[in-house]
Amino acid sequence: MRRNLNVERIKLSDIGEEKVIETIFSIIDKETRRITLPYGDDAVAIKLPRKMNLVINVEMLVGKTDIPPGMSNVQIGKKVVTMCISDLAAKGAKPIGFLTSIGLRRDMNVRDLKEIYEGINIAARKYGVKVLGGDTNETDDIIIDGIALGIAKKVIPRSGAKIGDIVATTGFFGNTAAGLKILLESLPVEEELKRRILKDVYEPRAYIKEGCLLAKKGLVNAAIDSSDGLAISLHEIAKMSNVGIEINNLPITEEAKKFAEKTNIDPFDLVFYGGEEYILILTISKENWEKALNEVRKVKGKLIKIGRVIDERGKIMYKHEKEERIIEKKGWQHFTT
Template sequence: MRSVNSLRLKDLGEREIIRKLLELIPEPKLTRSNRIDDAVLLKDFDLVVSCDAVCDITDKLPGMKWADLGWKLGVMCVSDVASKGACPLGTLISLNAPSELEMEVVEEFYEGLVEASREYGFEIWGGDLGEAPRFLASLFMLGKVKRRFISRRGAREGDLVLVTGKFGLTGAAYHLLLRGGQAPSEHVRNTIVQAAYRPRARLREGVILSEIDGVSSSIDSSDGLAESLYQLCDVNQIGIVLERVPIAQEAIEYAEYNGIEPLELALYGGEEYEIVFTVRRSSLDEVLDRLLSIGCRAEVIGTVIKERGLFLKVEDQVQPIERRGWEHYSRSRNRNKYLGANLCTW
């Protein structure tokens, strides 16, 4: 019988909920990877599995089309698979929706998912349909490791920390769409909104990274750059000192126009599907050259250190970076102080 003083999910937060559930679940025998990784590697098959979900009330931004939401769900899973050095093969989808929802909405959502499947080369194998009070779609994805699986675990002191792109666009879009911010130009508005509505996964980049032995760990940045770096610190029991944070020019222009610190948007915006990874110093040139060959200008942003924590070097001072980012069931659902909760209706 449950106690009247039983903790609610909102009292715990996502990370603590996961920790408690893992204590209940027997250690799997068919997997070779960390159970809190982006995707799980199945022994002897070189297959990875991942899953993710979207709900209209938390994921459908104002002005966002249902096709955009379907596209985004596909990208979310592809990004997890790609950050492990794998290519997506196919998916199963579980869709739950109210009986009063128009069929056109469901069709449009599937059209977006099909677009993503064509873009990233995965099949849609089937799934399940059920009735629920809100629109909720969950995607299970199976992928194939191209050369080797890149775990979150593997970084060590002295490794370099790199990212596949710049940050801040989605954070700016959330501020614009949810907090009534103003864009300084039509170009800036279109760029940041497109980044939120139609994010891109770094699939080709992930495959290349899997081919380079000096890449020691990897994670995607969907929970926010700061939170993703903290997760690498946790699993590897290391620290990271950032020397720079690459911020998209449009995010800088938007932040300055609205009196926002650009670094806040870059560190805590989230929903940006770049790959954050660590590299042995001896492999840096190979990594940069290989990624540049497909048009990706990866950037070194910091160094792995022995002392636990995440820090930012500003001139000669090293300052701790606060741990904030997206966490389901958190008491404060804000990614940063400039962004509100995403509560959208049909």
């Protein structure tokens, strides 16, 4: 009885998003025979005939926590799709369909609703899928639930990183963290720099071509998208792969670098402790590195080498020249951030 009373007193804000998920997993019955990705990965993958996998991802956008000031209705719609497609990209799955449920305030303008769905349709078209259906309901805040469906012959887990792998990303970091500081803390920045930074906040993209191509060619051992921030994503790969990671190249955008200089904010924090970038973080063997670079160039993408997988389980660190810092597991977490 005492134990139950203690549980009743614990709030979600006391334990954070990671423990919330662990609590849910401790209760539900788990499928083990028909899935090819472990619970807790970016998506679920279900075995299909002919050695194919159906890859499914679900994401939720809530107005209070996920819509930054100044984001247009069309951009809101685009973001919902991008959030879901990004996780398919991390698993190497080709998108084949999208569903969405939406909770709306009764005083919302019909025009706003139309603009959100225009954004959803624009993004769906960009990633080569159709909106297949969904549901509507009445809520006190805008809530949009997205489900992306994809197929893949080979899926890339978070848990496949191997000692000696190169750690790489498909883009540079820092703009979303800088942008949110501009929007939420009203930090003064010149207009042109502000415009370039906020573009990444309002118009994120999913790296679907890169993810699908690298998976198809079998060139990636582990992958995750950086929606929760680079630091958390590195920790997740390391935890699920039972390895450590050493970063020796800070993948920062030119805009974030200038922002850090002008505001005296540590660029390290902008790069590692942001979130909402949707950049892919990959581990690739040294033998496959050049092949991977060449394949990504074919779709006009890039791979940035930022570090390596090391044989020190759970150790996530930044080491460059004489500088050495621990990369803490922090970033965007619901219920505590």
